[in-house]
Amino acid sequence: MADLQVRFDDGAAYERMIGTWSRIVGSIFLDWAALPPGLKCIDVGCGNGVFTELLIERCAPAEVHGVDPSEGQLAFARTRAAGRVAKFQRGDAQALAFPDNRFDAAIMALVIVFVPDPAKGVAEMARVVRPGGTVAAYMWDQTAGGLPHAAFLTEIRAMGLPAGLPPNAEFSRLDAMRELWAGAGLIDIETKIIAAERAYPGFEEMWQTSILSGTMTQTVTAMSEAQREELKARVRASFPPHADGQVITYGRANAVKGRVPK
Numbered sequence: 201m202a203d204l205q206v207r208f209d210d211g212a213a214y215e216r217m218i219g220t221w222s223r224i225v226g227s228i229f230l231d232w233a234a235l236p237p238g239l240k241c242i243d244v245g246c247g248n249g250v251f252t253e254l255l256i257e258r259c260a261p262a263e264v265h266g267v268d269p270s271e272g273q274l275a276f277a278r279t280r281a282a283g284r285v286a287k288f289q290r291g292d293a294q295a296l297a298f299p300d301n302r303f304d305a306a307i308m309a310l311v312i313v314f315v316p317d318p319a320k321g322v323a324e325m326a327r328v329v330r331p332g333g334t335v336a337a338y339m340w341d342q343t344a345g346g347l348p349h350a351a352f353l354t355e356i357r358a359m360g361l362p363a364g365l366p367p368n369a370e371f372s373r374l375d376a377m378r379e380l381w382a383g384a385g386l387i388d389i390e391t392k393i394i395a396a397e398r399a400y401p402g403f404e405e406m407w408q409t410s411i412l413s414g415t416m417t418q419t420v421t422a423m424s425e426a427q428r429e430e431l432k433a434r435v436r437a438s439f440p441p442h443a444d445g446q447v448i449t450y451g452r453a454n455a456v457k458g459r460v461p462k
Contacts, residue, residue, distance in 0.1 A: 218310070221348055222250040224396045225453050226309060227258065229338045232392050233457055235259045239304035242267065243286075244293050244325060245311030249277025252286050255307070265298070267291035293321040301330040308337035310453075312380075318371045319380055326384045329460050335386055336457035337377065338394060342369035346452035348398065349410045355434040356419060359427065363419060377456040386458030394453040399446050403436055406447045 235241070237260035243252045246266030256264060264286040268274055277288045291297055293308070293315050306325035308315075315321040325335045340347045342365050347353065356363035370376055374391045381389045400406035411420045420428060439447050 219248070219250045220398060221396070221451060222310065223254055224398060225338065225394055225451065226251050226254045228394045228396065229309070229336075229392075229453075229455050230255065230258045232394075232455065233307075233334065233336050235261075235305055235334065238262045240302070241265070241305045241307065242296070242298070242303045242325075242328060244296070244306060244308045244321070245314070246273075246277060246286075246288065246309075247311075248273045249280045249282050249286070249288065251307075251309040252277065252288075253280050253282035256282050256285050261285075261305075265289065265303075267293070267296065269293075294324060296324045296328050298328045300327055302328045303333065304330060305334040305336070307335075310339055312337050312339050312377070313342055313366045313368045313372050315368065318368055319383055322380045322384045322386075326386055326460055331460050331462040333460050334457060335381070335384070335460065336455070338453045338455035339372040339377070341393075341452050341454050342366065342372040344373070344452075346372070346454070348449050348451040349416055351438050351449075352410060352416060352431070352435055355431055355438065358434065359430060361423070361427065372454060374454045374456070377454060381456055381458040384458075385461065387461050389456065389458040391457075392455040394455055395450070396453070397448055397450045399448050402445050403439060403441060403447050406439065406449060407432060407435065410449075 239261045240263040241261045243266045246252050246268045249266060252264060252266045266277060266286050266288040269292060271290060274288045274290060294317055306329050312318050329335055353363040378389055378391055410416055441447055
């Protein structure tokens with residue numbers, strides 16, 4: 201199965217597909233992370249700022265920096281209310297432009313499988329966090345059906361078409377994440393499985409938002425019109441609506457956190 205070279209450049213499209221999911225899963229994650237107020241935080245791979253905004257709302261940090269390689273995503277992030285608190289800048293997760301021990305906490309939300317060298321990304325987060333500080337992340341369980349659009353991938357493969365996963369998808373596994381954190385010298389490592397669900401008013405809304413995802417957009421765009429219609433029919437059959445017409449989808453993410461040793 202070929203890996204996809206994924207880019208997320210459309211902040212508005214990302215918001216429609218992933219924004220709601222980010223808030224659902226991110227809220228559970230932040231409850232578990234239990235970050236006290238008043239911290240200096242960095243959101244690595246902040247994208248369009250949806251998690252950054254949630255971090256500000258839920259944890260009341262004293263300072264937040266959001267870093268992402270996409271100017272399109274950052275432009276959207278700066279339009280958020282979070283833009284009045286957070287500083288958003290272009291950057292590379294593998295070479296953060298901050299000195300050692302700069303932050304109290306570093307978080308990577310739904311990002312780690314897209315970092316070319318995940319170990320280097322985790323090491324960089326650990327480097328910029330002070331001794332005793334927190335390094336944490338969460339990611340959809342890519343290899344075990346945890347993606348919210350896993351049913352789409354199942355049907356695409358049933359049609360005999362390629363449905364690749366992002367590069368480094370194996371680093372979404374709990375054991376792999378734990379190994380990354382240990383390899384970066386972090387201690388007191390804990391992991392958590394986050395299960396979540398999302399209700400759509402009907403199938404069309406679920407279909408349209410799902411194909412706006414970075415991975416799904418590339419996959420569906422490469423199909424012929426006939427193939428897209430077949431996929432839509434297959435996915436519709438796999439999501440029978442509730443009596444009120446709603447369609448419920450499910451996602452499962454893996455989370456990890458650890459501390460920089462003192």
